[in-house]
Amino acid sequence: MKRVIKYIIFALIAVIFIGTFVFLFKNSRPDKIEYQELEAAVKDIHRTTVVTGKVEPRNEVNVKPQINGIIAELYKEAGQQVKEGEVIAKLRVIPDMNSLSSAQSRVRLADINLKQAKTNYEREKALYDKKLVSDEEYDKVLQAYNQAIEEKAAAQESLEVIRDGVSSRNTTGSSTLVRSTITGLILDIPVKVGNSVIQANTMNDGTTVATVANMSDLIFDGNIDETEVGSLVEGMPMRISIGALPDYSSEAALEYISPKATENNGANQFEIKAALKTGSGHMIRSGYSANAEIVLETASQVLSIPESTLEFDGDDTYVWRKGAAGTFERVQVTTGLSDGVDIEIKSGLQVGDVLRGPRIIKTDEDENK
16 A cells, blocks of 8 residues: 555656646747738828817907997897897996086086186177177177187087987997907806996006907917928818817918927927818807828828838838748848838838738737637
8 A cells, every 4th residue: 555655746746847847848949030021012001180279259349348338238148149240248436526527617617608608609699680790790709609619619529428428419339348359159258237347548458348250250279390391382271170079170371380389398280271061050169179180291092001011221211011921031121101100111111012011029928828
């Protein structure tokens, strides 16, 4: 019995020894290197670039008040359509005290002058009715009286405009009413009822009561690197895509290339603008981030291969072509236009040639199969 157990133990040790030897032998052998096989084919090659930017209306206007005041009423909200001349807000006037005082003084002086002119006119008319003064003298006094009346009315109107923002003789032209200067969509109303607003002057830009834009005329505004701007010409077609609208794309036409570069993160870039073709049924909002794809160069129906098959040696370019015996031979080629994935082959290959591509990397699952 002891002898049998001893044989069993020796057999187990031998199996372990042989198994370990086989395992180490297999692992010590180099793996067989395999490569993808790719074929040269005829296709179109397009060199494109993608420009990032945003979509915005071509005509965006900030509506500002004509006088200083306080917002008394707001008649519109952001997102509503508005026509040119339509009232957006109403102001309560805060008169300038110096201007108000001057206007009141002008009214008092005009009243004094009118009383004196009226007295002179009544005296002159009594003498004229008795044929004691000439027509010429009477006409002068009458003219002075009429001028005094007009001056009083003008002074009173000026006082009303300064004090109330509107005169009694011109209620339709009230400067207390803030009106839209264009027809379009209200993008923003940054003020609330009770906010103070000031008119634009040489010292400041004034308070924006509303921002209005024509959303049927949109443009793409972006920046392109100086290395690619030389390939652009006005009128080039572009395709615009918007990140917030995954199913949206629009054709556009390049209409502006800035003649001056701006520095952005150490790189010189040029501003470009393109007109969008609207009417797609999508709600496009001002300021959407967008990408513009521009085709810079095109090579139609040319022999091409994947760039991953290329091998470089100094200034020369090579590929490994499969021969009749199934082995690969190194062949020099002349390349042309590339789109980043495929590249044009001008000489060295023919349609249908099989090339050695990237190495096939096996995973643990592949090795276990």
